[in-house]
Amino acid sequence: MVEFSGIKEIIKPENLVYKKTNIMTENTLSYCPGCGHGTAHRIIAEIIGEEGLQSEAIGVSPVGCSVFMYNYIDIDWQEAAHGRAPAVATAIKRLLPGKFVFTYQGDGDLAAIGTAETIHACNRGENILIIFINNGIYGMTGGQMAPTTLPGMKSSTSPYGRDVKTMGFPLKITDIVATLPGSYYVTRQSVHTAANVKKTKKAIRKAVQYQKLNKGTCLVEIVSNCPSGWKMTPVQSNKWMEENMFPYYPLGDLKTPEELPTK
Amino acid sequence: MVMEKELRLMKGNEAVAEAAIRAGVDGYFGYPITPQTEIIEYLMEANPSKTTGMVVLQAESEIAAINMVYGGAACGKKVMTSSSSPGISLKQEGITYIAGAELPCLIVNVVRGGPGLGTIQPAQSDYFQATKGGGHGDYHLIVLAPASVQEMADFVDLSFELAFKYRNPVMMLSDGAIGQMMEKVYLSPQKERSKIVPDWATTGKPATRERNIITSLDLDPDRQEMFNRKLVAKYNEIREKEVRFEEFQCEDAEYLLVAYGTSARVCQKSVQIAREQGIKVGLLRPITLFPFPTKRISNLAAKVKGMLSVEMSAGQMVEDVLLSVNGKVPVYHFGRMGGIVTTPEEVVESLKSKLIGG
């Protein structure tokens, strides 16, 4: 491993404060530089490690840039057809109710082709966690318009900007999910700053606890960037996200149960 | 709770449902569609979650149902779905993923007439879809064609046996007539749900093994081609070992009827009528449509003067009969469509006009 390190005297095991979790595999992520998918993966892996869930977890990866998520987190995985992850996860959890079951899906996967599966899994209150990466675009296929693409936003299939009159409005599917009696905890977060990473991690940890208590569907939306699809540098994309995505998709909890009982 | 082997009068659809419970199936996922809705209704009423622990779930669509089957099968569980033609079309995406991920499961198709919404009456017009792929990519289902209520029950167990043996989805290709028909059926005693966890199943990764990944994706052309070759080898092994068929008065036959499912029942009667008229006719009933009894039909082609493929379709299985016969004798198709069940007399008339002359 080629490394570049700071002050040698400080670099001692007893001083370690942050290291990539070994629940992440050594495979190099296939994502573009600065893409939030990687950060989101790492947070999930950290929770799995910290909560001792490696032998319990079954993940369902989507069709989208994160289709190969199973190469990066060292747990059992199923790769679902485009949009079908919530149906796949439904059966896993019903047949293996003691396991920790989650899906990881992009906005095209979850809010376009998989809308029915998403809504109905949540409406049945399936005891699963859905992690929803909203980057406002179809990343994998090269930057086409997604249901979440902002009004006026350019993409390869809305080259003059999304015209809401002919192309419809950005779909706030998380808000819809929050209205369903079957959903238990619904929140919208981001992973572009350290503070947001901490909040997202806390949200996912809560969702893990709720799943243990059989509370129903938890959905954690992560508003994220797609530097390649948005045709920006990663740093620009994060700024653009704050200025344009967050006003339309405000961060915060959409549905919270009473706080967890303390042990 | 020990249910003994038991004789009951049941509809074909009910027999599938009861047999599924007794076979120790872990999960059923379905969506209502005529003429097979009795399957999910029966299961909901029987409520096996209270007895065997079997999960029964009404999905929001056939698409969701087949993807639930994917998820359950990937956990190493015995899972199934059922539908009728339009619903089976919706399931094709999931079915090809299941075939591509090499997962065992049972899909029951109680066929109705098409294309499109077609009719709710019985037909055999999904033969191509069932045996030639249906979804995209190079794959095959193992296809079993029951011809009685008894077989609808018996083939549940057989389907899972084959599905797990070959890690391959199995389709039971029935039709609306057998699904709705009431017959006596011997039901097997209750089996325990299996506790065996296949080594490939995703059940949570213990420290003692590598992670299991169920996927149908490989972007490396060489590896993908290797996988395709592996599938071909599997299908060839199935062709070699799993052909099932039944013969009826073929020993001295000069003409052969080939028919499956409901048409085979009709043709048994046709054989009788024809023989009363002095025409020596036999019947070959394929029980497996994939693998198709190609060799046997080829052998019989050396003995008979001609064959008639009788199907309630515009002529689908006839193509496989033609391939098996390979020009040795004339082969024709006869069948009614639109939900009309062929009569035995019509078959004999067709045989006479097409093959015997006059």
Next chain:
Amino acid sequence: MAKIRGSIVVNIEKCKGCEVCMVTCPTGTIAMAKEVNGKGYNYAFPANPDLCIGCANCAMVCPDGVITVYKTKI
């Protein structure tokens, strides 16, 4: 008064040069190298190691998980 000192280690071969860590660092410790790594990315490195306070912000936002952080009081 005890002073908090930190230090980071960057696995430069896996760094994709996205600069997200650099803009997140509250102390200006990180800069992007002029040289590129094996994949052709200008990798991140602790250009001003003395400034690091070991807050781990950089590691938390690094999408590729290539930063390890150490911290001590001196």
